[in-house]
Amino acid sequence: MMNIQQLVLASHNAGKLKELQAMLGDTVQLRSIGEFSSVEPEETGLSFVENAILKARNAARISGLPALADDSGLAVDFLGGAPGIYSARYADGKGDAANNAKLLDALKDVPEAERGAQFVCVLALVRHADDPLPILCEGLWHGRILTAASGEYGFGYDPLFWVPETNCSSADLAPADKNRLSHRARAMSLLRQRLGLA
Numbered sequence: 001m002m003n004i005q006q007l008v009l010a011s012h013n014a015g016k017l018k019e020l021q022a023m024l025g026d027t028v029q030l031r032s033i034g035e036f037s038s039v040e041p042e043e044t045g046l047s048f049v050e051n052a053i054l055k056a057r058n059a060a061r062i063s064g065l066p067a068l069a070d071d072s073g074l075a076v077d078f079l080g081g082a083p084g085i086y087s088a089r090y091a092d093g094k095g096d097a098a099n100n101a102k103l104l105d106a107l108k109d110v111p112e113a114e115r116g117a118q119f120v121c122v123l124a125l126v127r128h129a130d131d132p133l134p135i136l137c138e139g140l141w142h143g144r145i146l147t148a149a150s151g152e153y154g155f156g157y158d159p160l161f162w163v164p165e166t167n168c169s170s171a172d173l174a175p176a177d178k179n180r181l182s183h184r185a186r187a188m189s190l191l192r193q194r195l196g197l198a
């Protein structure tokens with residue numbers, strides 16, 4: 001099995017870095033790609049998998065280290081799976097608050113039963129920039145879109161994502177609880193197994 005002590009995380013999202021490092025514990029040190037470059041690659045793929053691989057290869061190329069990428073997003077049933085891979089850019093790059101406001105507006109007057117959604121996370125790990133066999137792990141988290149924001153923790157769409165198993169929003173969950181239940185936690189649990197860390 002692959003022996004990895006240091007991995008570069010191909011993400012400029014501080015929320016992801018915090019969550020992924022907490023899930024990995026002390027065995028693997030995650031270094032942010034921000035240490036090496038502030039340029040974000042264009043996410044030109046049409047799927048979470050393609051974008052995750054693209055980001056991982058780019059980070060491995062820049063850092064010379066094995067690289068882990070997380071491509072994730074929110075797929076809303078009523079919107080045919082949107083914003084999906086475009087979740088970070090849903091309100092044209094205006095940030096989390098604008099994304100959340102746009103989503104609330106898009107679901108205005110939509111009844112509770114039709115507000116189903118899932119968070120999706122694909123993790124891609126490459127040993128080097130041209131790795132022909134990236135490790136890919138996927139996690140889904142089913143929930144519903146609230147009609148108003150709730151909670152202070154997390155990032156992104158967390159204040160609007162109602163979690164059935166805990167009966168609160170994912171932003172109401174303490175970080176340790178989100179990190180046990182989330183799409184990212186599920187994908188990371190598979191990755192840990194693949195790396196022999198589980």
Ligand SMILES: O=P(O)(O)OP(=O)(O)OP(=O)(O)OC[C@H]1O[C@@H](n2cnc3c(O)ncnc32)[C@H](O)[C@@H]1O
Nearest residue numbers: 011012013070071072073074087088155156157158
């Ligand atoms: O590409 P990197 O640099 O990793 O950072 P990013 O924020 O652009 O990440 P993505 O391209 O994968 O877009 C994911 C978006 O989906 C949303 N998202 C993903 N995981 C989330 C989570 O756990 N909680 C809330 N929102 C999440 C959030 O809006 C993210 O910006």
Ligand SMILES: [Mg+2]
Nearest residue numbers: 012040043088
């Ligand atoms: Mg991105």
